[in-house]
Amino acid sequence: MPRSITTDDVAHVARLARLQLSQEELTRFTQQLAAVLDHARDVESLDTTGVVPTAHALPLVNVLRDDVVTPSLDRATVLAEAPEVEDHRFRVPKILGDSQ
Amino acid sequence: MSTEPVVPAPSSGWETVIGLEVHCELRTQTKLFCGCRNSFGEEPNTNVCPVCLGLPGSLPVLNRAAVEYAIRIGAALHSTVQASMFHRKNYFYPDMPKDYQISQYDVPINAGGWLTLPGGRRIGIVRAHLEEDTGKTTHVGGGGRIHEATRSLVDYNRAGVPLVEIVSAPDMRSADEARAYVDELRAILVATGASDGKMEEGSLRVDANVSVRPAGSEEFGTRCEIKNMNSLRSLGRAVDYEVSRQIQLIESGGVVSQETRHWDEGAGRTASMRSKEEAYDYRYFPEPDLVPVDPPEEWVASIKASLPPMPSERRERIAEMSGLPAGSEAVVTVVRLGLDDLVEAVGAQGADTKSVGGASPAVAAIAVKRAANEVASDLAGAANLERSSFAKLVRMESSGQLTSAQARTVLKSMLEAGGDPEVIAEGLGFEAMESGGLEAIVDDVIAAHPEEWARYSEGEDKLAGFFIGHVKQATQGKADLKSASALLRSRR
Ligand SMILES: [Zn+2]
Numbered sequence: 224m225p226r227s228i229t230t231d232d233v234a235h236v237a238r239l240a241r242l243q244l245s246q247e248e249l250t251r252f253t254q255q256l257a258a259v260l261d262h263a264r265d266v267e268s269l270d271t272t273g274v275v276p277t278a279h280a281l282p283l284v285n286v287l288r289d290d291v292v293t294p295s296l297d298r299a300t301v302l303a304e305a306p307e308v309e310d311h312r313f314r315v316p317k318i319l320g321d322s323q
Numbered sequence: 324m325s326t327e328p329v330v331p332a333p334s335s336g337w338e339t340v341i342g343l344e345v346h347c348e349l350r351t352q353t354k355l356f357c358g359c360r361n362s363f364g365e366e367p368n369t370n371v372c373p374v375c376l377g378l379p380g381s382l383p384v385l386n387r388a389a390v391e392y393a394i395r396i397g398a399a400l401h402s403t404v405q406a407s408m409f410h411r412k413n414y415f416y417p418d419m420p421k422d423y424q425i426s427q428y429d430v431p432i433n434a435g436g437w438l439t440l441p442g443g444r445r446i447g448i449v450r451a452h453l454e455e456d457t458g459k460t461t462h463v464g465g466g467g468r469i470h471e472a473t474r475s476l477v478d479y480n481r482a483g484v485p486l487v488e489i490v491s492a493p494d495m496r497s498a499d500e501a502r503a504y505v506d507e508l509r510a511i512l513v514a515t516g517a518s519d520g521k522m523e524e525g526s527l528r529v530d531a532n533v534s535v536r537p538a539g540s541e542e543f544g545t546r547c548e549i550k551n552m553n554s555l556r557s558l559g560r561a562v563d564y565e566v567s568r569q570i571q572l573i574e575s576g577g578v579v580s581q582e583t584r585h586w587d588e589g590a591g592r593t594a595s596m597r598s599k600e601e602a603y604d605y606r607y608f609p610e611p612d613l614v615p616v617d618p619p620e621e622w623v624a625s626i627k628a629s630l631p632p633m634p635s636e637r638r639e640r641i642a643e644m645s646g647l648p649a650g651s652e653a654v655v656t657v658v659r660l661g662l663d664d665l666v667e668a669v670g671a672q673g674a675d676t677k678s679v680g681g682a683s684p685a686v687a688a689i690a691v692k693r694a695a696n697e698v699a700s701d702l703a704g705a706a707n708l709e710r711s712s713f714a715k716l717v718r719m720e721s722s723g724q725l726t727s728a729q730a731r732t733v734l735k736s737m738l739e740a741g742g743d744p745e746v747i748a749e750g751l752g753f754e755a756m757e758s759g760g761l762e763a764i765v766d767d768v769i770a771a772h773p774e775e776w777a778r779y780s781e782g783e784d785k786l787a788g789f790f791i792g793h794v795k796q797a798t799q800g801k802a803d804l805k806s807a808s809a810l811l812r813s814r815r
Contacts, residue, residue: 228414232743239413239589239604239606240661249546250711252439264454269586275373278408278615279447279608279609279611279614279615281614281623282617283614284382284406284616284617285579285614285615285616285617285619286385286386286613286614287384287386287390288358288384288385288386288387289388290352290353290386290387290388291352291353291358292352292353292358292359292360293353293357293358293359293372294358295359295370295371296371296372296373298366298369298371298599300369301368301371301376302368302686303709309463309474309476310367310476311366311367311478312367312368312461312476312477312478313417313477313478313479314475314476314477314607315417315473315476315477316474316475316477317462317464317472317473317474322506
């Protein structure tokens with residue numbers, strides 16, 4: 224029996240997803256995620272020998288398009304949505320912070 | 324004539340272990356998942372759309388030409404082309420507006436494979452998978468250094484451009500070998516038509532995984548991943564720097580920690596990129612917006628059939644024609660510069676006995692040397708060099724009509740101004756021994772000494788001197804002895 228999910232696990236995943244959760248939320252989501260994982264464990268108990276793993280509900284492969292240029296968006300329209308613009312580019316805070 | 328591949332010797336009791344990840348931008352018209360133009364050097368943020376900007380509600384559709392290029396690369400690298408799927412690689416970095424990159428994870432389109440270095444060493448390929456490129460970030464303030472920047476500017480024209488990432492096995496043992504690998508891989512990628520091979524424009528980018536271990540050890544040391552090398556030269560410098568850094572660290576009692584390090588070309592050193600440990604937790608999961616790719620066998624077969632010969636095959640061919648080793652500098656140069664057709668042209672003009680492609684090995688060897696030296700040092704002139712005139716010149720040299728020195732002079736003149744070698748030689752006042760004159764003399768000498776000729780033909784090499792002596796006598800010392808030797812060998 225694998226260990227069940229802890230609030231530490233949820234805090235870790237939340238940090239990776241850049242989500243800020245309150246203590247109350249951490250507890251609540253831990254319970255909810257535990258239920259989801261329990262369900263997955265139920266499915267895991269089935270014998271799936273010979274069943275190919277399914278990543279898609281669609282019985283399709285090779286949906287391909289031709290290599291033909293289609294119009295891009297107008298730059299002014301695009302940059303109007305940017306929080307900050309400099310030199311026709313998206314301006315973002317410096318990427319690697321000071322040591323934390 | 325397989326020469327034993329040479330594994331570089333470790334220095335000072337340590338062995339270097341290098342694996343390379345090469346990102347190759349594909350020469351498609353459009354991006355991997357949308358119809359935006361795939362084009363370098365355009366005005367910032369002009370080739371963007373809802374798909375490559377990751378706007379809600381947009382859906383990616385895979386570019387058939389990108390899949391075809393990926394298969395071409397896989398076929399050229401002896402990989403197994405297989406059914407594959409896409410995953411999301413999740414990370415927060417402004418170069419990816421979706422906050423994930425669509426890549427291939429546990430099932431890449433190309434699995435396994437290898438390439439052969441000119442020296443004969445085979446380097447393993449682990450995989451070559453499809454993924455999308457990121458946007459281009461420029462760090463502003465602090466002299467452009469990433470650590471001291473005050474802000475970053477992002478251009479998404481490159482976001483979504485198709486890439487194939489080729490991951491090598493940790494098979495390289497020196498900086499030189501790493502450079503040779505990239506050089507060979509670049510030639511292969513260019514030959515497939517998938518890449519323009521331009522490292523300086525970033526269409527080919529190399530990351531190096533470098534570690535050291537005591538010589539003779541089977542276990543790998545802890546590796547560091549080196550990024551930001553934009554030429555073969557900086558790859559060599561960065562690897563050399565990193566190897567001595569790791570050896571010094573270990574010898575002074577320290578421990579190498581697994582991390583990503585940034586090569587600083589100006590300072591000539593690598594520096595830690597100080598990323599948090601979670602940065603490596605990409606939480607891959609299957610891309611729900613894309614279905615698997617399962618290229619039909621007939622498609623893969625027709626792509627394989629359409630590939631031109633790869634550099635290693637071309638080197639083998641030139642080696643076979645000329646008798647020179649496939650790893651020799653002259654042969655490598657001829658193939659790297661695409662001068663094979665000059666050598667072939669010499670064959671096309673003749674029907675020598677014991678030849679591959681029409682030119683005897685001695686004649687083809689002259690062609691290889693002239694191509695690798697005089698032609699290689701004047702590539703502008705080479706573009707206008709008539710193949711048939713070059714072939715004629717080589718024949719004039721091999722028959723003894725011109726000495727090697729004279730042939731070089733005539734060839735340089737042909738490269739500068741074109742023209743017929745015979746006319747140029749005459750204009751330069753090179754005393755034309757009658758065409759085929761030397762050949763006739765050599766044949767006479769051979770005919771006069773059937774017993775010695777039989778022994779020489781059986782492999783008694785030292786008798787060459789005997790024949791050359793007679794040729795010298797017959798021509799009163801005027802013959803070009805190198806040509807005479809070449810003729811002798813070609814008759815054997
Ligand atoms: Zn787009």
